[in-house]
Amino acid sequence: MLYSDIYQTAKSAILAHRMRSLLTMLGIIIGVGSTVLMVSVGRSFERYILDQVESFSSHLIEVYPTGFEKFGRSTDSLTFSDYEAVKKLSTVESVAPVIFVTEKVVYGTEEVSPYVFGTTKEFFNNYSLKVEDGRILNDADVSGARSVAVLAAQAAEDLFGDKNPVGERIRVGERFYTVVGVMQSLGSALLQDLDTPVYVPFTTARAQTGQKFLSYMSMKSTIDDDALAMADITSLLRQRHSIENPDNDYDKDDFRARSAAQATEIVGTVGLGLTAFIGLIAGISLVVGGIGIMNIMLVSVSERTREIGLRKAVGATRQDILRQFLMEAVSLTLLGGIIGIIGGASIGALLAAIASKFIGHVPFVLSIPALIAAVSMALGTGLVFGLYPARKAAEKSPMEAIRWEG
Amino acid sequence: MASKQVPLIETVDLRKSYFSEELETAVLHGLNLTINEEEFVSIMGPSGSGKSTLMHILGFLDQPTSGKYLFRGEATRTMTDDELAAIRATRVSFVFQAFNLLPRTTVLENVMLPLLYHPTIPASERRDRAMHAIETVGLGDRATYYTNQLSGGQQQRTAIARALVTEPDVIFADEPTGNLDSKSGNQVMEAIQELHAAGGRTIILVTHEQNTAQHAKRIIHLRDGHIDSDTTKFKRLNAKKNHNLTK
Numbered sequence: 015m016l017y018s019d020i021y022q023t024a025k026s027a028i029l030a031h032r033m034r035s036l037l038t039m040l041g042i043i044i045g046v047g048s049t050v051l052m053v054s055v056g057r058s059f060e061r062y063i064l065d066q067v068e069s070f071s072s073h074l075i076e077v078y079p080t081g082f083e084k085f086g087r088s089t090d091s092l093t094f095s096d097y098e099a100v101k102k103l104s105t106v107e108s109v110a111p112v113i114f115v116t117e118k119v120v121y122g123t124e125e126v127s128p129y130v131f132g133t134t135k136e137f138f139n140n141y142s143l144k145v146e147d148g149r150i151l152n153d154a155d156v157s158g159a160r161s162v163a164v165l166a167a168q169a170a171e172d173l174f175g176d177k178n179p180v181g182e183r184i185r186v187g188e189r190f191y192t193v194v195g196v197m198q199s200l201g202s203a204l205l206q207d208l209d210t211p212v213y214v215p216f217t218t219a220r221a222q223t224g225q226k227f228l229s230y231m232s233m234k235s236t237i238d239d240d241a242l243a244m245a246d247i248t249s250l251l252r253q254r255h256s257i258e259n260p261d262n263d264y265d266k267d268d269f270r271a272r273s274a275a276q277a278t279e280i281v282g283t284v285g286l287g288l289t290a291f292i293g294l295i296a297g298i299s300l301v302v303g304g305i306g307i308m309n310i311m312l313v314s315v316s317e318r319t320r321e322i323g324l325r326k327a328v329g330a331t332r333q334d335i336l337r338q339f340l341m342e343a344v345s346l347t348l349l350g351g352i353i354g355i356i357g358g359a360s361i362g363a364l365l366a367a368i369a370s371k372f373i374g375h376v377p378f379v380l381s382i383p384a385l386i387a388a389v390s391m392a393l394g395t396g397l398v399f400g401l402y403p404a405r406k407a408a409e410k411s412p413m414e415a416i417r418w419e420g
Numbered sequence: 421m422a423s424k425q426v427p428l429i430e431t432v433d434l435r436k437s438y439f440s441e442e443l444e445t446a447v448l449h450g451l452n453l454t455i456n457e458e459e460f461v462s463i464m465g466p467s468g469s470g471k472s473t474l475m476h477i478l479g480f481l482d483q484p485t486s487g488k489y490l491f492r493g494e495a496t497r498t499m500t501d502d503e504l505a506a507i508r509a510t511r512v513s514f515v516f517q518a519f520n521l522l523p524r525t526t527v528l529e530n531v532m533l534p535l536l537y538h539p540t541i542p543a544s545e546r547r548d549r550a551m552h553a554i555e556t557v558g559l560g561d562r563a564t565y566y567t568n569q570l571s572g573g574q575q576q577r578t579a580i581a582r583a584l585v586t587e588p589d590v591i592f593a594d595e596p597t598g599n600l601d602s603k604s605g606n607q608v609m610e611a612i613q614e615l616h617a618a619g620g621r622t623i624i625l626v627t628h629e630q631n632t633a634q635h636a637k638r639i640i641h642l643r644d645g646h647i648d649s650d651t652t653k654f655k656r657l658n659a660k661k662n663h664n665l666t667k
Contacts, residue, residue, distance in 0.1 A: 015536055015537060019543070020535045023536070025527070026529075030523070030524040048533070175649055183542075216565035279447075286471060320520065321522060324507070324520050324522070324533075325537070326505065326581070327479075327481060327508060327520075327531070328508065328509065328510020328513065328514075328533055328534035328537060328586075329505055329506070329508045329510070329534055329538065329586075330505065330536075330537045331501065331502050331505040331506075331537070332502070332505075334505075334537060335501075357565075411481075411482075411483045412508065413476060413481050413482055416472070416476065416516065
């Protein structure tokens with residue numbers, strides 16, 4: 015029997031029993047559909063997060079004192095002269111020192127407790143922050159230790175409401191500052207933290223707090239490989255802090271360098287784990303779908319006993335019957351898989367479009383490997399769960415044709 | 421012996437028993453039978469006489485328990501499933517009492533069905549051969565009809581076209597008029613008769629109706645798994661059981 019004949023025979027059997035075929039496929043449609051949906055939702059949000067992170071932080075490197083993340087370790091490790099030294103490295107540019115001022119910020123009767131960053135103009139460049147009104151901090155502010163402040167969008171709204179803050183005076187702790195600029199909102203749920211700070215000149219903050227050490231430094235690497243720049247920074251700071259650490263044991267360091275690239279790697283790793291988990295659920299749902307197929311195929315085989323008998327009576331071999339029923343099972347699962355993909359992808363695209371209205375652009379990502387995996391799993395399910403019914407069909411005797419009663 | 425004289429069908433002490441649990445029920449008690457090419461034979465007998473069992477074995481739908489069945493002089497007991505399937509595809513075909521047409525398919529598709537399993541007829545010839553067979557039974561204008569749109573007689577003639585289409589050596593007809601009224605039954609028997617008259621085919625008709633059986637030149641009566649009589653018209657010969665005139 016030719017393969018085209020097997021296919022035609024399977025096709026007419028499927029079309030002749032549309033309702034049963036649909037029911038047979040249902041498990042696969044739902045299994046594949048939900049897999050494609052879940053994977054594409056997962057991948058879309060992963061892409062969304064990465065886009066957000068990358069939009070403000072390509073080549074961004076931050077250097078913290080170890081005590082910043084480890085309880086019991088001193089935060090007093092990065093000095094102003096460390097900052098001056100790092101600035102001279104050829105692999106980094108746009109270095110910004112940061113000193114936190116832990117004071118309340120007051121305007122009139124409004125009082126908020128934001129992060130107050132004492133920093134330089136490079137900070138705004140590093141995080142791609144854009145000015146909405148007025149200006150950002152400049153070199154003169156820093157060199158003159160002026161009492162000027164720049165408000166992030168949320169800080170401005172909390173303190174001033176609808177009023178324009180530029181030119182107004184705010185109080186940070188005991189010291190008054192004149193607002194010279196307001197930053198644009200980043201407009202993203204993910205980056206809310208960057209919408210809340212108040213920025214003052216680095217030198218003014220140092221004078222107000224008496225801090226001799228830096229809270230942290232942010233900078234951009236000048237080369238594509240952030241890891242090389244980080245190695246440069248690390249060896250420079252170890253040398254300056256007299257730390258012998260040839261084995262890169264981070265516990266020996268009193269500082270820690272981190273790049274945004276590492277953060278995106280973590281997002282990627284989490285995403286991968288999530289995808290594997292979804293894959294597992296998908297596998298289970300396909301097995302359930304496969305059992306459904308086997309059930310209905312078995313019913314179909316016993317219902318069509320006489321048809322099988324007739325086919326054998328006119329010369330069909332076991333192989334012919336086996337292939338016909340396998341082809342039916344595989345065609346059904348493949349068709350179900352395709353319907354599932356279209357359905358799952360459509361719902362995924364719809365969800366991405368809806369989400370985009372609320373939290374900024376969410377790209378719709380259709381994972382091609384996931385599609386291929388879903389289709390091949392559906393095919394495999396058809397083959398595995400179609401085999402038993404097909405064998406039962408193939409074992410039928412041509413004598414069954416005789417017991418036909420119309 | 422010249423090849424021309426090798427009988428188409430020859431059985432020697434053919435026996436068939438069915439087993440259920442420990443119980444053996446013998447249906448055929450050692451039949452010796454010879455049927456030559458181009459014969460038209462009726463096998464008659466009351467129900468339980470073994471006529472259907474004999475037809476199943478001669479038609480390669482079933483295997484005997486013991487004894488020999490030679491088809492064109494070739495022993496068939498040792499044939500594999502696939503070899504039997506190949507014989508069913510090329511050498512023999514059936515017309516059943518209940519027509520056994522595929523539901524929800526057209527006359528043409530039904531008649532083309534055996535060609536799907538035919539080892540040598542190319543796919544490109546299927547449609548022409550099927551149409552030719554359909555025209556032979558007078559249903560040329562009904563080829564695209566679904567079989568449930570046809571009368572009983574037309575359905576059985578579709579089944580005859582299906583039996584013809586592979587140009588087999590033998591056509592077995594199992595109570596072909598059993599589900600039909602007498603008018604349709606006569607038309608079907610005329611179609612079978614014409615088929616035989618056209619030559620080249622052996623026809624074995626299994627029936628319990630005397631009228632239907634009379635269409636054949638030779639009538640074999642079975643009773644309790646034995647050959648009760650074997651009569652050929654015109655020669656007016658009458659042999660008692662287990663005798664074989666053509667031998």
